[in-house]
Amino acid sequence: MTDFAGWLMPLRYASETSEHNAVRTAAGLFDLSHMGEFFVSGAGAATALDYALTGEPSALRPGRARYTMICAEDGGILDDLIVYRLAEDEFLVVANAANATVVGAALSERAVGRDALVSDRTDDYALIAIQGPRSAGILAPLTTANLAEVKYYASYPAQVAGRQVLLARTGYTGEDGFELFARPSDAEFLWAQLSVAGADDGLIPAGLAARDTLRLEAGMPLYGNELSADLTPFDAGLGRVVKLDKSGDFVGRAALTERANRAPERQLIGLICKSRRVPRHGYDVLWEGEPCGSVTSGAPSPTLGVPIAMAYVRPQVAAAAAELAARDHAAGERSDGSRDGAASTGLAVDVRGRAEPATLVELPFYRRPA
Amino acid sequence: MTVPTELYYTPEHEWIAISGSTASVGITDHAQRALGDVVFVSVPAAGSRVSAGEPCGEVESTKSVSDLYSPVDGEVTEINPEIDDDPGLVNSDPYGAGWLFKVLLDETDGDVPPGLLSAAEYAALTKEDE
Numbered sequence: 001m002t003d004f005a006g007w008l009m010p011l012r013y014a015s016e017t018s019e020h021n022a023v024r025t026a027a028g029l030f031d032l033s034h035m036g037e038f039f040v041s042g043a044g045a046a047t048a049l050d051y052a053l054t055g056e057p058s059a060l061r062p063g064r065a066r067y068t069m070i071c072a073e074d075g076g077i078l079d080d081l082i083v084y085r086l087a088e089d090e091f092l093v094v095a096n097a098a099n100a101t102v103v104g105a106a107l108s109e110r111a112v113g114r115d116a117l118v119s120d121r122t123d124d125y126a127l128i129a130i131q132g133p134r135s136a137g138i139l140a141p142l143t144t145a146n147l148a149e150v151k152y153y154a155s156y157p158a159q160v161a162g163r164q165v166l167l168a169r170t171g172y173t174g175e176d177g178f179e180l181f182a183r184p185s186d187a188e189f190l191w192a193q194l195s196v197a198g199a200d201d202g203l204i205p206a207g208l209a210a211r212d213t214l215r216l217e218a219g220m221p222l223y224g225n226e227l228s229a230d231l232t233p234f235d236a237g238l239g240r241v242v243k244l245d246k247s248g249d250f251v252g253r254a255a256l257t258e259r260a261n262r263a264p265e266r267q268l269i270g271l272i273c274k275s276r277r278v279p280r281h282g283y284d285v286l287w288e289g290e291p292c293g294s295v296t297s298g299a300p301s302p303t304l305g306v307p308i309a310m311a312y313v314r315p316q317v318a319a320a321a322a323e324l325a326a327r328d329h330a331a332g333e334r335s336d337g338s339r340d341g342a343a344s345t346g347l348a349v350d351v352r353g354r355a356e357p358a359t360l361v362e363l364p365f366y367r368r369p370a
Numbered sequence: 371m372t373v374p375t376e377l378y379y380t381p382e383h384e385w386i387a388i389s390g391s392t393a394s395v396g397i398t399d400h401a402q403r404a405l406g407d408v409v410f411v412s413v414p415a416a417g418s419r420v421s422a423g424e425p426c427g428e429v430e431s432t433k434s435v436s437d438l439y440s441p442v443d444g445e446v447t448e449i450n451p452e453i454d455d456d457p458g459l460v461n462s463d464p465y466g467a468g469w470l471f472k473v474l475l476d477e478t479d480g481d482v483p484p485g486l487l488s489a490a491e492y493a494a495l496t497k498e499d500e
Contacts, residue, residue: 011406011433012406015406015407015461016406016407016432016433017407017409017432209406209432209433212433213432276409276410276430277410277412277428277430277435278409278410278430278435280434280435299432299433300409300410300430300432302432352428352435
């Protein structure tokens with residue numbers, strides 16, 4: 001167990017590698033009750049959220065959801081969020097546990113005078129996620145919802161094992177899957193019902209460690225690693241979440257407009273290491289032997305069998321490393337994966353004092369089979 | 371957590387089995403649990419010298435990396451040939467098939483090398499962590 005933003009959570013239930021693999025090939029069950037849930041309701045809810053967030057929740061149809069961000073006036077990212085439009089005048093905003101207090105305060109402040117009420121309902125909801133290719137098959141017999149009609153990034157009020165939940169087809173693993181917002185008093189029962197229903201299909205409980213390697217393989221950013229108040233969505237390569245063309249002002253508009261029109265100072269890249277030593281958060285990335293950036297997340301990838309990492313590097317380095325990777329790819333690497341003088345030429349990560357050669361790859365590292 | 375009574379231990383969570391002038395070294399059940407799934411172990415090469423308390427390798431797991439410290443002075447005579455292909459042995463059988471390397475001890479007067487903990491001492495130490 002580990003302390004995660006004040007919540008006592010399991011890093012792993014048994015083996016994080018088995019948990020990771022279960023989500024890729026069968027299904028995994030996650031307890032995500034630590035996530036912050038905020039309801040924004042009232043006639044001005046949509047307008048208030050358009051002002052508070054970088055996205056345009058007013059353009060969502062009821063029942064649909066969107067990945068978005070909340071920024072400070074200077075464009076710095078306060079958190080990344082999923083916004084669910086539950087009804088014309090009601091939205092659910094799901095925030096990271098570590099940022100929930102900041103998000104709640106910002107939403108409340110930004111709703112003032114906009115005919116919208118923000119309420120922190122974190123303690124009213126448990127959140128259970130079932131993720132993986134067999135999720136739908138396991139869940140279908142237990143629910144009143146017709147899962148064939150539940151689109152990706154959509155949510156429906158539904159019953160699961162007779163208990164009322166908000167059922168959403170969202171997740172943080174790169175797989176198909178569902179998230180169940182349930183009453184805390186129903187959570188243990190739902191967990192047990194899903195565990196039993198999925199046992200024959202290989203469903204097992206999965207902890208924070210597997211959640212982290214799954215999202216990393218899927219190229220999804222983690223607040224505190226790829227995202228921070230010192231970075232804008234554009235730095236993270238997520239400028240698409242900033243709707244500069246929406247009508248009306250929003251917090252951060254001026255700074256983000258300026259940022260959108262300026263050449264980036266850094267670029268988020270994906271790396272695959274050639275040795276088995278693993279790049280970790282904070283390690284220097286080297287180009288031609290010189291520091292050119294920093295690893296934001298790194299882990300041994302259970303799916304690929306090699307160490308992978310995301311890192312911020314200077315854009316010129318990202319371009320040169322991409323060119324080098326394309327050239328290596330075209331030439332065909334030697335069977336031992338080495339290149340001449342690989343430690344001093346090209347891309348590497350300083351893994352505790354030793355330069356480990358790396359190759360730039362396009363994100364994500366893993367894409368689920370169509 | 372298991373702590374076999376016939377072994378010696380270090381505060382850095384290595385175990386040592388002494389047989390004559392040879393010490394076999396691995397990491398403890400407590401260590402492998404704390405690390406999580408081990409994906410790569412680097413051990414000192416056969417023939418190299420190791421010194422007690424000095425880093426001589428590293429253990430990579432999904433979530434972290436830890437230095438491996440030599441618990442004794444001597445020369446590495448053998449490394450576990452299975453561990454490179456199957457580092458998960460450290461998790462599944464830390465005191466058996468997951469052994470890491472063997473050292474020919476410098477001092478072979480029959481005494482236990484200095485600074486090592488008994489099973490009871492190690493168990494007490496790790497209890498404080500919990």
